Amino acid sequence: MKILIADKFEAAGLQELERLADEVSCEPELKDDALAQRLAEFAATVLIVRSTQVTADAISRCAHLELIIRAGAGFDTIDTAAAAERGVRVANCPGKNSVAVAELVLGLMLSVDRRIPDNVADLRAHKWNKKEYSKARGLKGRTLGIIGAGRIGSEVARRALAFDMKVLYYDVLPDACPAEHPDCRRAEIDTILANSDFITLHVPGSGDTHHLINEAALAKMKPEAALINTSRAGVVDQAALERALRAGRIRAAALDVYADEPPADAKTFAGTIADLPNLYGTHHIGASTEQAQLAVAEEVVRIAREFKASGKVLNCVN
Numbered sequence: 001m002k003i004l005i006a007d008k009f010e011a012a013g014l015q016e017l018e019r020l021a022d023e024v025s026c027e028p029e030l031k032d033d034a035l036a037q038r039l040a041e042f043a044a045t046v047l048i049v050r051s052t053q054v055t056a057d058a059i060s061r062c063a064h065l066e067l068i069i070r071a072g073a074g075f076d077t078i079d080t081a082a083a084a085e086r087g088v089r090v091a092n093c094p095g096k097n098s099v100a101v102a103e104l105v106l107g108l109m110l111s112v113d114r115r116i117p118d119n120v121a122d123l124r125a126h127k128w129n130k131k132e133y134s135k136a137r138g139l140k141g142r143t144l145g146i147i148g149a150g151r152i153g154s155e156v157a158r159r160a161l162a163f164d165m166k167v168l169y170y171d172v173l174p175d176a177c178p179a180e181h182p183d184c185r186r187a188e189i190d191t192i193l194a195n196s197d198f199i200t201l202h203v204p205g206s207g208d209t210h211h212l213i214n215e216a217a218l219a220k221m222k223p224e225a226a227l228i229n230t231s232r233a234g235v236v237d238q239a240a241l242e243r244a245l246r247a248g249r250i251r252a253a254a255l256d257v258y259a260d261e262p263p264a265d266a267k268t269f270a271g272t273i274a275d276l277p278n279l280y281g282t283h284h285i286g287a288s289t290e291q292a293q294l295a296v297a298e299e300v301v302r303i304a305r306e307f308k309a310s311g312k313v314l315n316c317v318n
């Protein structure tokens with residue numbers, strides 16, 4: 001088994017893979033054509049990626065490739081259909097970073113409500129503005145709308161309930177239930193839009209979720225409500241969101257993912273949405289805690305070990 005890792009990978013996991021495989025090459029900078037070339041040249045049987053795109057072209061150029069492991073939950077960066085056509089299996093690591101993303105969502109909610117980033121920025125500039133920052137609404141008793149009640153949505157629900165918030169959720173799966181709790185109720189999307197103080201999105205980036213939150217959906221939100229998106233950029237019509245924020249149509253938005261997101265190693269962010277004072281943006285760091293990365297690396301090793309031992313692909317998505 002020859003493993004090519006085309007992304008950053010946790011050191012303890014790398015050591016385990018080195019014990020398991022005949023050869024492991026960790027080349028975090030590989031992408032695009034260089035990835036396709038290196039895959040073929042190294043004759044990799046297993047490819048491990050985190051955010052690196054894996055195209056149909058890259059897959060077709062490596063005759064030895066049998067398995068692609070996505071070191072994370074979402075797999076919309078991999079052409080799974082092209083992989084299936086060539087008999088290459090794709091596996092992911094679901095649920096391993098759910099808590100990390102949920103913790104970020106709670107952080108963003110508190111950031112919006114108490115305007116913590118603005119407080120900090122002003123204090124760093126030696127400004128004191130107690131009057132301005134004493135206008136928070138508080139979270140207790142407020143309604144959090146969760147769209148997509150899967151792994152991350154459920155972790156968010158549990159944490160919001162611990163803050164004594166009321167949770168309204170919607171999921172396409174009729175029996176999805178993020179938490180058995182009297183303050184956690186299922187509702188239609190329109191009810192969620194009209195009644196929530198915060199709306200957080202936890203649906204996949206593929207399928208029918210493209211621009212799920214568009215101009216019309218934003219218009220249904222309460223003016224004092226805020227939108228949080230840590231799922232995938234395409235779920236929100238970012239141009240419409242920017243217009244709503246500029247017009248003060250909704251209170252704020254908190255984003256971890258962007259339509260115009262720069263590559264992971266970029267040093268600047270050009271998007272004009274960053275200019276808005278009611279946008280609380282993080283740098284696509286939802287899954288990036290030490291705990292989550294360790295858990296993902298352990299899962300990657302488990303998938304590779306099972307594949308070597310039995311040929312079985314755990315968490316196969318294609």
Ligand code: NAD
Binds near residue numbers: 152153288
């Ligand atoms: P999951 O598969 O466990 O849950 C997704 C849920 O969405 C499922 O219950 C599914 O039934 C539901 N769903 C699908 N289409 C829907 C629709 N149209 N309307 C309502 N519900 C719908 O996935 P997860 O692990 O909770 O991940 C959720 C999202 O978070 C994904 O987009 C993933 O890529 C993203 N994510 C982001 C980061 C980050 O760094 N910001 C990290 C991990 C995951």
